[in-house]
Amino acid sequence: DIQMTQSPSSLSASVGDRVTITCQASQDIDNYLSWYQQKPGKAPKLLIYDASNLETGVPSRFSGSGSGTDFTFTISGLQPEDIATYSCQHYASLSLTFGGGTKVEIK
Amino acid sequence: EVHLVESGGGLVKPGGSLRLSCAASGFTFSRYSMNWVRQAPGKGLEWVSFMSGSIGSDTYIHYADSVKGRFTISRDNARNSVFLQMNSLRAEDTAVYFCAREGIFGVVPRYFDLWGQGTLVTVSS
Numbered sequence: 001d002i003q004m005t006q007s008p009s010s011l012s013a014s015v016g017d018r019v020t021i022t023c024q025a026s027q028d029i030d031n032y033l034s035w036y037q038q039k040p041g042k043a044p045k046l047l048i049y050d051a052s053n054l055e056t057g058v059p060s061r062f063s064g065s066g067s068g069t070d071f072t073f074t075i076s077g078l079q080p081e082d083i084a085t086y087s088c089q090h091y092a093s094l095s096l097t098f099g100g101g102t103k104v105e106i107k
Numbered sequence: 108e109v110h111l112v113e114s115g116g117g118l119v120k121p122g123g124s125l126r127l128s129c130a131a132s133g134f135t136f137s138r139y140s141m142n143w144v145r146q147a148p149g150k151g152l153e154w155v156s157f158m159s160g161s162i163g164s165d166t167y168i169h170y171a172d173s174v175k176g177r178f179t180i181s182r183d184n185a186r187n188s189v190f191l192q193m194n195s196l197r198a199e200d201t202a203v204y205f206c207a208r209e210g211i212f213g214v215v216p217r218y219f220d221l222w223g224q225g226t227l228v229t230v231s232s
Contacts, residue, residue: 034210034218036152043205043222044144044152055210055220087152091217094169098152 002026002090006099012107019075021102023066023088031067032092038101039084047086048073080106109133109221111206116226119196123230127191129206129223137161137184140209142216143191145202146225155204156180156191157216167214174200196230203227 003026013019023033031051036044046055048064051071061076075082083106088099115127129141143155158180159167168180179192189206203225210220 032217043224044207044219045222046210046218046220049210049218049220089152089154089218091215094215095172096154096216098154100151 001095002029002093002097004088004090004097004099006088006102008102009100010103010105012105013078014107015078015080017078019078019082019104021073021086021088023071023073023099025069025071025090025092028068029090029092032090033064033066033071034089034091035062035064035073036087036089036098037082037084038087044087075104078104078106111208111221111223113204113206113223113226116204116228118229118231120232121197121230123196124192124194125196125228127193127204127206127226127228129189129191131187131189131208134208134221136187138212140167140213140216141180141182141189142207142209142219143180143189144205144207144219144222145200145228146205147199147202150202153202154216157209158182158189159214160209160212162214169216193228196228198230201228201230 005024035048038044085101087101140159157169177195182189205225207219208221210218
């Protein structure tokens with residue numbers, strides 16, 4: 001199975017900061033990667049698909065990049081409502097797997 | 108407005124069975140593939156199962172290795188619902204189970220653009 005290593009597992013940043021999360025695949029997954037936001041007690045929400053495509057209705061401060069094995073998710077200007085856990089997910093094979101998640105908090 | 112609402116969770120003993128339901132509204136359900144994804148308490152997300160929408164007379168179904176042979180996914184397009192029959196339940200199946208709509212037409216699971224709120228399944232004696 002393809003393993004997704006996400007880092008950091010948690011971070012604390014100030015409102016307005018640029019926040020970066022990385023996800024590394026154990027083998028080449030092309031651009032078959034999505035990113036989700038999950039607030040406590042809520043369902044995940046799709047933010048990015050195909051590594052860099054912004055889902056309809058998602059604010060443009062969220063972005064994704066990368067291909068192959070190394071991927072980056074960025075919030076360019078952290079807002080209080082962005083407090084959540086963010087997870088990557090590959091879909092390069094039938095054994096879809098998610099990263100371990102990054103909990104984002106306000107400093 | 109589009110919605111997915113899960114039901115059927117609860118407490119079950121190891122070795123027992125449970126059937127989860129997910130009711131969809133606000134979109135043409137039959138055209139979409141559907142998935143079940145679970146999340147153990149305090150843990151990350153784990154994809155469980157996929158069932159395609161109508162593709163001619165064919166239906167495509169996939170399972171995670173961890174549930175293959177124990178769980179069965181099905182759907183009733185007339186009732187806009189997808190189900191997950193869970194048999195031979197184990198403690199490690201304890202999780203919140205989400206139904207999730209496939210974000211793109213296809214015969215394999217990809218990414219999920221609409222999620223329900225989830226239903227909790229607890230397997231314990």
